[in-house]
Amino acid sequence: MVQTIQSIGEQGLIKLVQSYCPENLVGDDAAVFATAPGQSIVVTTDVLVDQVHFSDRTTPPHSVGWRSVAANLSDLAAMGASPIGITVGLALPGETTVDWVEQVYEGMRDCLNEFGGAIVGGDIARSTVRTISITAIGEVEPARVMRRSQAQIGDAIVVTGFHGSSRAGLELLLHPELGDEFDEADRQALIRAHQYPQPRLAVRRLLGQGNPIAGMDSSDGLADAVCQMARASGVGARIERSAISMRPALAKIAPEKALEWALYGGEDFELVLCMHLERAQAILPKLPSGAAIVGQVTADPAVLLVDGANMIAELSRDRGFQHFST
């Protein structure tokens, strides 16, 4: 018989969930932990809702846990911070299986084990829809904070990896017939990009000292990230179409959709950084596969997609995913 959380009761569920937390942080009204001297605290939060941000069809529970942590760690990475811990708020229907909850926590723990941080607190509530709310807390040396507003005219725009893969993976999961004729390894690479995104926390250590760097993650798409940084910095940008890095599998499986997904697909969780060209060129070889200089910050406030000297399109945030638009 499948065990539900209703059948083990709230105390049983709390015990299960606490087994994923360090023992010294459990059992009080709140968790207490020290931070390194001189560091600022960084905090970010994400709410994930069943059928909106995940579904049984596209994300097994282990991946749900991984993704929900990865999305938050990616926000810390975008600020130049390193993770300390997360809190997990779960709202669940009573008929949710214990196995589902365990797998979600396994996924969260696996992601934290790989990238840093621990589960430092949480809450569980009854609801009619599975909802996961994660708050990540990190620390950062104040001089190394990356902000969206720090892009300088002339800066190179750097991405830390491929774009479009997560959206392509989602499409393959939703429409398995799409990739039938293609190589299984290619299909799996794209599906994995969707189910197991890699927050770019290691990038911070590669940037070294220097002028402030503008940074943001591409959770809402590459176009959105560039547009937001340009607006926050009072500048514009030119993105070179041919420089946008995509996995070879993406071009094979959906050649006519690849550019759109790379620009607007979202959830690739790469960093988009603006910095001096020389610095960009120096760190590029150390960055993950797919990292590239994709464009340049301009004085003209428009954000343009170009092909050499030819303007292809003006980019905007409008085509990104908007939760409440009709």
Add this chain to the structure above:
Amino acid sequence: MVQTIQSIGEQGLIKLVQSYCPENLVGDDAAVFATAPGQSIVVTTDVLVDQVHFSDRTTPPHSVGWRSVAANLSDLAAMGASPIGITVGLALPGETTVDWVEQVYEGMRDCLNEFGGAIVGGDIARSTVRTISITAIGEVEPARVMRRSQAQIGDAIVVTGFHGSSRAGLELLLHPELGDEFDEADRQALIRAHQYPQPRLAVRRLLGQGNPIAGMDSSDGLADAVCQMARASGVGARIERSAISMRPALAKIAPEKALEWALYGGEDFELVLCMHLERAQAILPKLPSGAAIVGQVTADPAVLLVDGANMIAELSRDRGFQHFST
């Protein structure tokens, strides 16, 4: 026409919500803030779900916002910490009115303005059920952390205010006919206790230096708090029935239910503290109205409700509110 969040779109909603945050914390992937040197960080999280933790019938949206913040600040108070800020994760149906969201944020801001802290981050998602997830971050001098496990045999058990009022207020809201014959001021005092609980952050400054104090808040009821601290400390307790402080209005309106609601009602958000008797006697006059010494920590591991020398009942957590029990 009533404006819904669907009609103003995600960007409109984000703008509205950001107007409640300090400007320097808005606009990046995460908020960055400094903490005082030598302080430890304290973090706690709560998930509140429509029809489980609040409802249009019993809590106007301003009270929903106040209560959701107060519950988290109370957890900080229970650790001896003071608030820095909160993050707010909202999951909302598209037909939620803009006015509801504004009132919730007004309530959150009013509570923060009174007790400390700011809204430092958040996220908004689409859902079928209104869900509010709050994480509060505070700071505490490491030597002054209060833990559940620090109760000592012989300690006095102190409550910082009345118990049972919140539950009585809820009953009056659910069954308005209950209080018909009673004084309107009495009714309103109990309703106010339910809708606008007061986190006991000021208590921390009154405790002074000394041995560690055991502390917890009574969010899940006075009996639950005493039982949890006793278990965590490997001790027991005797609670003197006549010492449990209740508002006079409670005894008037529901004389036969008053003791049950005081012990098991929950959501009074008072602190329950264990400390040396002399210390308790010294601070008692400075504590809020309703504060009292209600019992004593014992070597015998049972938690007993007594009337002088007579044992009335053995208290347990079982009658407290359990989300998933059937």
